[in-house]
Amino acid sequence: MLKQETLSKNQQIVLDYIEKVNEPIKAYSILHNVQKKGIKAPLQVYRALDKLVEIGKIHKIESRNAFVACKNSNCQISKATAFSICESCEEVSEISDSKLSKYLKNFQDKAGMKFNKYNLEFFGLCKKCSFK
Amino acid sequence: MLKQETLSKNQQIVLDYIEKVNEPIKAYSILHNVQKKGIKAPLQVYRALDKLVEIGKIHKIESRNAFVACKNSNCQISKATAFSICESCEEVSEISDSKLSKYLKNFQDKAGMKFNKYNLEFFGLCKKCSFK
DNA sequence: TGTTAATTGTTATAATATAACATTGTGTAA
DNA sequence: TTACACAATGTTATATTATAACAATTAACA
Numbered sequence: 001m002l003k004q005e006t007l008s009k010n011q012q013i014v015l016d017y018i019e020k021v022n023e024p025i026k027a028y029s030i031l032h033n034v035q036k037k038g039i040k041a042p043l044q045v046y047r048a049l050d051k052l053v054e055i056g057k058i059h060k061i062e063s064r065n066a067f068v069a070c071k072n073s074n075c076q077i078s079k080a081t082a083f084s085i086c087e088s089c090e091e092v093s094e095i096s097d098s099k100l101s102k103y104l105k106n107f108q109d110k111a112g113m114k115f116n117k118y119n120l121e122f123f124g125l126c127k128k129c130s131f132k
Numbered sequence: 133m134l135k136q137e138t139l140s141k142n143q144q145i146v147l148d149y150i151e152k153v154n155e156p157i158k159a160y161s162i163l164h165n166v167q168k169k170g171i172k173a174p175l176q177v178y179r180a181l182d183k184l185v186e187i188g189k190i191h192k193i194e195s196r197n198a199f200v201a202c203k204n205s206n207c208q209i210s211k212a213t214a215f216s217i218c219e220s221c222e223e224v225s226e227i228s229d230s231k232l233s234k235y236l237k238n239f240q241d242k243a244g245m246k247f248n249k250y251n252l253e254f255f256g257l258c259k260k261c262s263f264k
Numbered sequence: 265t266g267t268t269a270a271t272t273g274t275t276a277t278a279a280t281a282t283a284a285c286a287t288t289g290t291g292t293a294a
Numbered sequence: 295t296t297a298c299a300c301a302a303t304g305t306t307a308t309a310t311t312a313t314a315a316c317a318a319t320t321a322a323c324a
Contacts, residue, residue: 009303042281046280062194062195065311095242111258113257120251120252121252127245140271159312178313183271197280266324270320271321272319277312281311283306283308287305289303292299
């Protein structure tokens with residue numbers, strides 16, 4: 001079988017919802033919100049999430065156990081992710097900085113380990129929150 | 133009250149164990165292993181973990197929900213963490229690379245957000261596993 | 265010594281995620 | 295077009311990770 005070109009029903013339902021809310025959202029929150037579409041159980045959501053992460057349509061914000069839609073149209077950098085996270089309002093935005101990604105992709109640790117993936121999460125206060 | 137200089141009893145028990153195992157370990161695994169020391173409940177472990185993370189004695193590997201002792205003696209960089217993670221054997225090592233940390237500390241995103249903390253996790257195969 | 269904050273102990277429960285198994289759908293090649 | 299292989303689905307149960315709430319105790323220090 002060739003690499004899947006179209007999403008399955010559940011995958012599409014979950015992706016549609018994540019793209020609609022446009023902010024990090026948790027698995028059980030997704031579940032509550034797609035039940036009207038016929039998805040009834042956590043596993044149905046988690047399986048869709050797994051696949052969507054795998055193909056780069058969404059990313060997991062590890063420190064928050066939440067998922068966001070990928071903002072890099074064609075998802076070429078799904079194995080090289082960076083986010084900024086406001087510790088006050090929890091706003092998350094994906095960082096697309098070619099210098100940063102180039103730097104990290106080429107990073108070699110002292111043990112000579114070759115990386116094929118990384119995830120970077122920055123924490124701080126967003127502009128709005130830093131003036132409060 | 134001044135900043136705490138000595139660890140509390142539970143904090144010390146948990147830290148001792150984490151330092152002894154010398155690899156990432158999960159909260160409930162810690163719990164099982166320190167029950168002989170009188171720690172009975174998850175909360176006792178989680179509270180110790182929270183404090184130890186806060187003061188930089190340990191770090192959380194977010195993608196694995198596991199905790200490791202900090203390798204940087206005086207823990208000055210506890211707000212700037214980087215790890216390499218082998219996706220095969222799950223070996224984790226802390227990266228201490230002053231160029232990398234300098235680069236990331238000074239990174240400015242396009243929204244002008246000022247960061248006070250970051251966590252970076254690299255994934256790949258360690259030397260041993262890449263020859264299997 | 266009185267006050268405040270940190271820590272502890274304890275029970276219960278919330279939140280996140282996977283196991284196991286039976287069934288159905290889909291692409292492709294004989 | 296049938297048979298195969300694999301992906302996806304549906305379902306129930308359960309595992310794993312983490313916090314809420316509240317009472318009691320301990321430690322620092324003005």
